[in-house]
Amino acid sequence: MAAESTAPPPPSLPPPATAAALRHPRLSGFEQLDARVKELTSSQAELLERIQKLKQEVQNWRSNVETQVRTCQNELQGLKKGLDSEVEQLKLEMKEIRSAIQKEKGNLPTQITTLEMSNNDTEQALQTQDKALKVDTDASMEEQTATQA
Template sequence: MAESDPAPSSPLLAPAPTAKKEDLQPVGEKIAELNESQSELLGRLRGLKEDLQNWRSKLDTQVKTYKDELTDLKQTLNTELEQLRLDFQELRTTLQKQQEDVTASLKNLGMQDLDESRKEEDQQKNNAECEEAAVEGRNGAIQSEGSAAAESSP
Protein backbone atom coordinates (compact mmCIF):
# COMPACT_ATOMS: atom_id res chain seq x y z
CA MET A 1 0.00 0.00 0.00
CA ALA A 2 2.93 2.21 0.52
CA GLU A 3 3.85 1.69 -3.07
CA SER A 4 0.37 2.39 -4.20
CA ASP A 5 0.38 5.75 -2.48
CA PRO A 6 3.25 7.19 -4.51
CA ALA A 7 1.91 5.83 -7.74
CA PRO A 8 -1.44 7.56 -7.61
CA SER A 9 0.17 10.85 -6.61
CA SER A 10 2.63 10.70 -9.51
CA PRO A 11 -0.01 10.65 -12.17
CA LEU A 12 -1.67 13.65 -10.52
CA LEU A 13 1.57 15.62 -10.52
CA ALA A 14 2.43 14.85 -14.11
CA PRO A 15 -0.72 16.31 -15.65
CA ALA A 16 -0.44 19.46 -13.53
CA PRO A 17 2.72 20.81 -15.27
CA THR A 18 1.24 20.20 -18.69
CA ALA A 19 -1.91 22.02 -17.63
CA LYS A 20 0.23 24.98 -16.52
CA LYS A 21 2.05 25.02 -19.86
CA GLU A 22 -1.28 25.04 -21.66
CA ASP A 23 -2.46 27.88 -19.45
CA LEU A 24 0.78 29.78 -20.00
CA GLN A 25 0.57 29.50 -23.75
CA PRO A 26 -2.70 31.49 -24.02
CA VAL A 27 -1.39 33.96 -21.44
CA GLY A 28 1.74 34.46 -23.56
CA GLU A 29 -0.43 35.03 -26.61
CA LYS A 30 -2.57 37.49 -24.64
CA ILE A 31 0.55 39.36 -23.51
CA ALA A 32 1.79 39.52 -27.10
CA GLU A 33 -1.62 40.81 -28.24
CA LEU A 34 -1.68 43.37 -25.44
CA ASN A 35 1.84 44.53 -26.28
CA GLU A 36 0.87 44.90 -29.93
CA SER A 37 -2.32 46.72 -28.94
CA GLN A 38 -0.34 48.97 -26.62
CA SER A 39 2.10 49.79 -29.43
CA GLU A 40 -0.77 50.62 -31.76
CA LEU A 41 -2.39 52.82 -29.12
CA LEU A 42 0.89 54.63 -28.43
CA GLY A 43 1.32 55.23 -32.16
CA ARG A 44 -2.19 56.61 -32.44
CA LEU A 45 -1.60 58.77 -29.37
CA ARG A 46 1.57 60.22 -30.91
CA GLY A 47 -0.34 60.92 -34.11
CA LEU A 48 -3.12 62.64 -32.19
CA LYS A 49 -0.60 64.75 -30.28
CA GLU A 50 1.01 65.84 -33.55
CA ASP A 51 -2.41 66.65 -35.01
CA LEU A 52 -3.25 68.70 -31.92
CA GLN A 53 0.03 70.64 -32.12
CA ASN A 54 -0.53 71.32 -35.83
CA TRP A 55 -4.08 72.47 -35.14
CA ARG A 56 -2.90 74.78 -32.35
CA SER A 57 -0.24 76.37 -34.54
CA LYS A 58 -2.76 76.84 -37.37
CA LEU A 59 -5.22 78.32 -34.88
CA ASP A 60 -2.62 80.77 -33.58
CA THR A 61 -1.83 81.78 -37.16
CA GLN A 62 -5.51 82.27 -37.98
CA VAL A 63 -6.12 84.31 -34.82
CA LYS A 64 -3.15 86.55 -35.64
CA THR A 65 -4.40 86.97 -39.22
CA TYR A 66 -7.91 87.88 -38.02
CA LYS A 67 -6.53 90.34 -35.46
CA ASP A 68 -4.40 91.99 -38.15
CA GLU A 69 -7.41 92.21 -40.48
CA LEU A 70 -9.53 93.64 -37.67
CA THR A 71 -6.87 96.26 -36.90
CA ASP A 72 -6.72 97.22 -40.58
CA LEU A 73 -10.51 97.48 -40.75
CA LYS A 74 -10.57 99.60 -37.61
CA GLN A 75 -7.95 101.96 -39.05
CA THR A 76 -9.89 102.20 -42.32
CA LEU A 77 -13.10 102.91 -40.42
CA ASN A 78 -11.44 105.63 -38.35
CA THR A 79 -9.97 107.21 -41.49
CA GLU A 80 -13.34 107.17 -43.24
CA LEU A 81 -15.05 108.53 -40.12
CA GLU A 82 -12.58 111.41 -39.92
CA GLN A 83 -13.13 112.15 -43.62
CA LEU A 84 -16.90 112.17 -43.06
CA ARG A 85 -16.47 114.60 -40.15
CA LEU A 86 -14.40 116.92 -42.31
CA ASP A 87 -16.93 116.70 -45.16
CA PHE A 88 -19.76 117.36 -42.73
CA GLN A 89 -17.99 120.40 -41.29
CA GLU A 90 -17.33 121.70 -44.80
CA LEU A 91 -20.98 121.23 -45.78
CA ARG A 92 -22.13 122.98 -42.62
CA THR A 93 -19.84 125.92 -43.31
CA THR A 94 -21.04 126.08 -46.92
CA LEU A 95 -24.68 125.97 -45.80
CA GLN A 96 -24.13 128.79 -43.30
CA LYS A 97 -22.45 130.88 -45.98
CA GLN A 98 -25.32 130.25 -48.39
CA GLN A 99 -27.83 131.23 -45.70
CA GLU A 100 -25.92 134.44 -45.12
CA ASP A 101 -25.81 135.13 -48.88
CA VAL A 102 -29.56 134.54 -49.24
CA THR A 103 -30.25 136.79 -46.26
CA ALA A 104 -28.06 139.52 -47.73
CA SER A 105 -29.74 139.17 -51.13
CA LEU A 106 -33.19 139.41 -49.58
CA LYS A 107 -32.15 142.49 -47.64
CA ASN A 108 -30.86 144.07 -50.82
CA LEU A 109 -34.14 143.35 -52.56
CA GLY A 110 -36.16 144.65 -49.63
CA MET A 111 -38.04 141.41 -49.27
CA GLN A 112 -36.74 140.57 -45.83
CA ASP A 113 -39.78 139.87 -43.65
CA LEU A 114 -38.07 137.88 -40.87
CA ASP A 115 -36.64 139.80 -38.00
CA GLU A 116 -33.09 139.12 -36.82
CA SER A 117 -34.11 137.12 -33.74
CA ARG A 118 -36.10 134.65 -35.81
CA LYS A 119 -33.19 134.10 -38.20
CA GLU A 120 -30.86 133.47 -35.29
CA GLU A 121 -33.30 130.93 -33.84
CA ASP A 122 -33.49 129.12 -37.17
CA GLN A 123 -29.73 129.12 -37.46
CA GLN A 124 -29.33 127.81 -33.91
CA LYS A 125 -31.82 125.02 -34.65
CA ASN A 126 -29.87 124.07 -37.76
CA ASN A 127 -26.59 124.10 -35.83
CA ALA A 128 -28.08 121.98 -33.05
CA GLU A 129 -29.44 119.47 -35.58
CA CYS A 130 -26.06 119.30 -37.32
CA GLU A 131 -24.23 118.78 -34.04
CA GLU A 132 -26.71 116.07 -33.04
CA ALA A 133 -26.10 114.27 -36.31
CA ALA A 134 -22.34 114.50 -35.78
CA VAL A 135 -22.62 113.13 -32.22
CA GLU A 136 -24.82 110.25 -33.42
CA GLY A 137 -22.25 109.46 -36.10
CA ARG A 138 -19.46 109.39 -33.53
CA ASN A 139 -21.49 107.24 -31.13
CA GLY A 140 -22.25 104.75 -33.90
CA ALA A 141 -18.56 104.50 -34.76
CA ILE A 142 -17.60 104.09 -31.10
CA GLN A 143 -20.18 101.34 -30.67
CA SER A 144 -18.84 99.61 -33.78
CA GLU A 145 -15.31 99.80 -32.41
CA GLY A 146 -16.45 98.53 -29.03
CA SER A 147 -18.25 95.50 -30.47
CA ALA A 148 -15.29 94.71 -32.73
CA ALA A 149 -12.93 94.87 -29.73
CA ALA A 150 -15.22 92.60 -27.71
CA GLU A 151 -15.24 90.03 -30.52
CA SER A 152 -11.46 90.02 -30.77
CA SER A 153 -10.81 89.50 -27.05
CA PRO A 154 -10.51 85.87 -25.92
Protein backbone atom coordinates in the same frame (compact mmCIF):
# COMPACT_ATOMS: atom_id res chain seq x y z
CA MET B 1 11.61 -20.32 4.22
CA ALA B 2 11.29 -20.56 0.64
CA ALA B 3 7.72 -19.50 1.06
CA GLU B 4 8.76 -16.26 2.53
CA SER B 5 10.99 -15.32 -0.27
CA THR B 6 8.29 -15.68 -2.89
CA ALA B 7 6.10 -13.07 -1.29
CA PRO B 8 5.71 -9.87 -3.23
CA PRO B 9 7.69 -6.91 -2.05
CA PRO B 10 5.71 -4.34 -0.09
CA PRO B 11 4.22 -1.49 -2.21
CA SER B 12 6.54 1.45 -2.47
CA LEU B 13 6.80 4.27 -4.88
CA PRO B 14 5.01 3.72 -8.12
CA PRO B 15 7.19 2.95 -11.08
CA PRO B 16 8.67 6.01 -12.84
CA ALA B 17 6.56 5.67 -16.00
CA THR B 18 3.36 5.77 -14.01
CA ALA B 19 4.47 8.87 -12.02
CA ALA B 20 5.37 10.76 -15.20
CA ALA B 21 2.00 9.89 -16.71
CA LEU B 22 0.23 11.26 -13.61
CA ARG B 23 2.21 14.52 -13.58
CA HIS B 24 1.97 15.12 -17.36
CA PRO B 25 -1.72 16.21 -17.45
CA ARG B 26 -0.98 18.82 -14.78
CA LEU B 27 2.06 20.11 -16.64
CA SER B 28 0.10 20.12 -19.86
CA GLY B 29 -2.58 22.38 -18.24
CA PHE B 30 0.06 24.72 -16.83
CA GLU B 31 1.83 24.84 -20.18
CA GLN B 32 -1.45 25.76 -21.85
CA LEU B 33 -2.06 28.47 -19.26
CA ASP B 34 1.49 29.70 -19.65
CA ALA B 35 1.10 29.85 -23.43
CA ARG B 36 -2.19 31.71 -23.04
CA VAL B 37 -0.59 34.20 -20.58
CA LYS B 38 2.28 34.76 -23.02
CA GLU B 39 -0.22 35.32 -25.84
CA LEU B 40 -2.24 37.78 -23.74
CA THR B 41 0.91 39.54 -22.63
CA SER B 42 2.08 39.97 -26.24
CA SER B 43 -1.45 41.13 -27.23
CA GLN B 44 -1.35 43.59 -24.36
CA ALA B 45 2.06 44.86 -25.47
CA GLU B 46 0.77 45.27 -29.05
CA LEU B 47 -2.28 47.14 -27.80
CA LEU B 48 -0.16 49.41 -25.61
CA GLU B 49 2.12 50.10 -28.58
CA ARG B 50 -0.88 50.93 -30.78
CA ILE B 51 -2.30 53.17 -28.05
CA GLN B 52 1.04 54.99 -27.75
CA LYS B 53 1.14 55.48 -31.53
CA LEU B 54 -2.44 56.77 -31.51
CA LYS B 55 -1.65 59.13 -28.63
CA GLN B 56 1.34 60.45 -30.58
CA GLU B 57 -0.79 60.91 -33.70
CA VAL B 58 -3.43 62.77 -31.68
CA GLN B 59 -0.76 64.98 -30.12
CA ASN B 60 0.70 65.75 -33.57
CA TRP B 61 -2.77 66.45 -34.96
CA ARG B 62 -3.61 68.67 -32.01
CA SER B 63 -0.33 70.56 -32.38
CA ASN B 64 -1.03 71.10 -36.10
CA VAL B 65 -4.56 72.31 -35.37
CA GLU B 66 -3.32 74.67 -32.66
CA THR B 67 -0.71 76.06 -35.07
CA GLN B 68 -3.36 76.60 -37.73
CA VAL B 69 -5.69 78.24 -35.20
CA ARG B 70 -2.91 80.59 -34.07
CA THR B 71 -2.10 81.45 -37.68
CA CYS B 72 -5.77 82.17 -38.43
CA GLN B 73 -6.12 84.24 -35.26
CA ASN B 74 -3.06 86.29 -36.20
CA GLU B 75 -4.42 86.85 -39.70
CA LEU B 76 -7.81 87.84 -38.30
CA GLN B 77 -6.20 90.25 -35.85
CA GLY B 78 -4.26 91.84 -38.69
CA LEU B 79 -7.40 92.15 -40.78
CA LYS B 80 -9.31 93.57 -37.81
CA LYS B 81 -6.61 96.18 -37.19
CA GLY B 82 -6.66 97.11 -40.88
CA LEU B 83 -10.45 97.40 -40.90
CA ASP B 84 -10.43 99.39 -37.68
CA SER B 85 -7.96 101.88 -39.12
CA GLU B 86 -10.00 102.14 -42.34
CA VAL B 87 -13.18 102.72 -40.31
CA GLU B 88 -11.43 105.43 -38.29
CA GLN B 89 -10.20 107.05 -41.51
CA LEU B 90 -13.73 106.97 -42.93
CA LYS B 91 -15.10 108.48 -39.71
CA LEU B 92 -12.59 111.32 -39.95
CA GLU B 93 -13.47 111.91 -43.60
CA MET B 94 -17.18 111.92 -42.74
CA LYS B 95 -16.55 114.45 -39.96
CA GLU B 96 -14.65 116.66 -42.39
CA ILE B 97 -17.44 116.38 -44.95
CA ARG B 98 -20.08 117.18 -42.31
CA SER B 99 -18.16 120.20 -41.08
CA ALA B 100 -17.65 121.39 -44.67
CA ILE B 101 -21.39 121.00 -45.31
CA GLN B 102 -22.22 122.85 -42.08
CA LYS B 103 -19.79 125.60 -43.06
CA GLU B 104 -21.37 125.86 -46.50
CA LYS B 105 -24.83 125.94 -44.90
CA GLY B 106 -23.63 128.77 -42.69
CA ASN B 107 -22.18 130.61 -45.67
CA LEU B 108 -25.27 130.05 -47.81
CA PRO B 109 -27.29 133.00 -46.46
CA THR B 110 -24.24 135.22 -46.91
CA GLN B 111 -23.76 133.94 -50.44
CA ILE B 112 -27.46 134.45 -51.21
CA THR B 113 -27.29 137.98 -49.83
CA THR B 114 -24.14 138.63 -51.83
CA LEU B 115 -25.77 137.26 -54.97
CA GLU B 116 -28.88 139.36 -54.39
CA MET B 117 -26.76 142.43 -53.87
CA SER B 118 -24.75 141.56 -56.94
CA ASN B 119 -27.97 141.08 -58.92
CA ASN B 120 -29.27 144.44 -57.68
CA ASP B 121 -25.99 146.08 -58.61
CA THR B 122 -26.07 144.42 -62.01
CA GLU B 123 -29.68 145.49 -62.56
CA GLN B 124 -28.87 149.05 -61.51
CA ALA B 125 -25.84 149.06 -63.76
CA LEU B 126 -27.96 147.77 -66.63
CA GLN B 127 -30.65 150.38 -65.95
CA THR B 128 -28.00 153.09 -65.80
CA GLN B 129 -26.53 151.78 -69.03
CA ASP B 130 -29.98 151.67 -70.62
CA LYS B 131 -30.60 155.27 -69.55
CA ALA B 132 -27.23 156.33 -70.87
CA LEU B 133 -27.95 154.60 -74.16
CA LYS B 134 -31.37 156.20 -74.29
CA VAL B 135 -29.85 159.59 -73.64
CA ASP B 136 -27.19 158.88 -76.28
CA THR B 137 -29.84 157.66 -78.68
CA ASP B 138 -32.04 160.67 -77.99
CA ALA B 139 -29.09 163.01 -78.48
CA SER B 140 -28.16 161.27 -81.65
CA MET B 141 -31.68 161.55 -82.96
CA GLU B 142 -31.82 165.17 -82.14
CA GLU B 143 -28.59 165.67 -84.04
CA GLN B 144 -29.93 163.82 -87.01
CA THR B 145 -33.12 165.78 -86.92
CA ALA B 146 -31.19 169.01 -86.62
CA THR B 147 -28.95 167.96 -89.44
CA GLN B 148 -31.88 167.10 -91.63
CA ALA B 149 -33.69 170.29 -90.99
